[in-house]
Amino acid sequence: MSVKIRFFARFRELLGSDIMTDVAAGTMFTPLITTVAKKNPEGYTAIFDEKGAFREFVILMKNGKRIEIADAAKTPVVDGDEIAVFPPVAGG
Amino acid sequence: MISIQTDDVDIGALIIAAKKHGTGAVVVFDGVVRDDDITEMELEAYEDVATQELVKLATTATEQFRLLHVDIIHRIGRLAVGENILIIVVAAGHRGEAYAGSRFIIEAIKAGVPIWKKELTKDGGRWVTGEHGHGKPKTG
Numbered sequence: 001m002s003v004k005i006r007f008f009a010r011f012r013e014l015l016g017s018d019i020m021t022d023v024a025a026g027t028m029f030t031p032l033i034t035t036v037a038k039k040n041p042e043g044y045t046a047i048f049d050e051k052g053a054f055r056e057f058v059i060l061m062k063n064g065k066r067i068e069i070a071d072a073a074k075t076p077v078v079d080g081d082e083i084a085v086f087p088p089v090a091g092g
Numbered sequence: 093m094i095s096i097q098t099d100d101v102d103i104g105a106l107i108i109a110a111k112k113h114g115t116g117a118v119v120v121f122d123g124v125v126r127d128d129d130i131t132e133m134e135l136e137a138y139e140d141v142a143t144q145e146l147v148k149l150a151t152t153a154t155e156q157f158r159l160l161h162v163d164i165i166h167r168i169g170r171l172a173v174g175e176n177i178l179i180i181v182v183a184a185g186h187r188g189e190a191y192a193g194s195r196f197i198i199e200a201i202k203a204g205v206p207i208w209k210k211e212l213t214k215d216g217g218r219w220v221t222g223e224h225g226h227g228k229p230k231t232g
Contacts, residue, residue, distance in 0.1 A: 008138055009208035010219050059206075064141045084138060084206075088222030091137070091166060091207025092123055092178050092198055 001025070001079030005036055007043075008086035014043035029062065029072040030054070033085055047085060059086050094146045094162075096137050096207075098169040100176055110161040110183040117190040118161075121198055123178040125171050130211040135168040135177065138206035142166070145205045149197055157193035159184050164197060166207060177209075 005019040006012075015037060023032060034052065037044040049055050053069075060067040061084040067075055077083060093106070103120060110118050125133045150162040161183035171177060180197050184190040201207070202223050209220040 006138070008206065009136060009210070012136070061138075061141065064144065084141070086138065086206060087208070087219070089202075089204060089206050090209050090220040090222040091135075091142075091205050092202040 003032070003077050003079070003081040003083055005033070006082065006084045008084065010087055011043065011046060011085055014040050014046055023077055027077050029060065029067060029075040029077055029083065031073075032077055032083070033060075033072075046087075057088050059088065060084070061086075093165060094143065094150055095165050096139050096143055096146070096168055097165065098167060100167065101165050101179055103176075103179055103181070106163050106165075106179065106181045110163065110181050112160045112183060114185055115160055115183045116185045117187040118181065118183045119187075119190040119194040121178070121180040121194050122176055123198070125173050125175050125177060127173045128211065130173065130213050132173075132212045133171050133177070134210045134212060134217070135166075135171065136208045136210070137166070137168050139168075142206050146201070149200050149205075152200075153182070153193045153196050157182075157184065157189045157196065159189065159193045162193070162197070164201075166201070166205075168207070170212075 002020055002022050007015045007017050037047050047058055060072055063082055107118055146164045150164055153159055154162055159182050163181040165179045167177055180194055182190050182193045210217050
């Protein structure tokens with residue numbers, strides 16, 4: 001099964017966007033993003049701290065709905081999901 | 093009209109269209125690219141989600157402040173200094189509701205709608221830091 005990962009703003013510049021990736025059944029949100037982010041060390045450190053946890057300002061979404069950082073490790077992803085990871089917004 | 097788009101809009105036409113029966117005040121917020129020693133500004137949005145959130149904001153503001161009309165147009169792409177970034181047009185029966193509704197919408201956009209700005213300079217660029225951490229309103 002495959003999911004789409006979308007990074008925005010600085011995270012997009014470092015890691016790309018609209019990344020289609022195959023995932024195994026039972027894959028959780030946090031390890032999926034960890035694996036993808038590790039493809040670029042600068043991108044990884046922009047999103048994760050030295051302990052491998054999401055930095056507190058990072059915003060996570062699954063299919064357009066917010067996922068709290070505390071819940072991400074136990075949030076499964078399934079075929080067709082759209083995952084978004086981005087820094088604090090700055091519109092207006 | 094609720095839109096995230098690259099093109100500019102005719103604010104005068106929006107004001108005319110906003111004057112529905114019962115309108116006593118129209119408030120226009122026009123956010124523009126400020127000359128902070130930059131060459132251009134680049135704006136990016138999570139378009140589907142941002143548009144949905146703008147629609148929700150317009151609905152909430154309409155109910156909360158008894159607005160008669162709401163337009164929110166947020167531009168994306170590359171914009172020059174002085175260009176319009178965000179246009180909010182609200183109409184209400186009285187000025188208090190119109191001002192309050194407009195203020196509510198701009199503050200909510202800054203707090204939580206997934207849009208980002210990058211200031212482009214002669215030396216490269218810098219992402220504008222959001223005013224609110226983790227997409228939630230700042231307190232205090």
